[in-house]
Amino acid sequence: MPDNMSRYNQMCKKLKQAGYKLTPQRLTILKILSERKDHPNPDSIYEAIQKKLPTTSPATVYKTLIVLKKLNEVLEIQYSNESNRYDGINPFPHPHIYCKKCKKFSDLDLLAYNELLEDVKMKTGFEIHSLNLLIEGICPYCQNIEII
Ligand SMILES: [Zn+2]
């Protein structure tokens, strides 16, 4: 997995190549996306940028996310019960696990994932572009809280 700085530089490069201006607002959003492992939703990105650049509007956050998505520089995880989550650290499709209680959204390192893709390829002959795997449940931490 690439480090935060190289993800940041890569996102800057892609935006610039696509003809977008690298405004301080956009750069700050890229910075947040390249550092946050918690798969932030637009609201929490907005909250974070507010602390640095208070004049930024929520629309700027949304628009930047749409552009990054179009450039394949952010992975959008659509989640019906809540707002979408975004992964700027690893923009390629990968499995996630979500705790319904503490709302923690994490990457799921799954050995069987590649096997699954191979299996699908073999059985269908498809060239696979995306596979959305989201496992929901209650994390061990939250389970303990419930017991107490
Ligand atoms: Zn939890």
Ligand SMILES: [Zn+2]
């Ligand atoms: Zn992820």
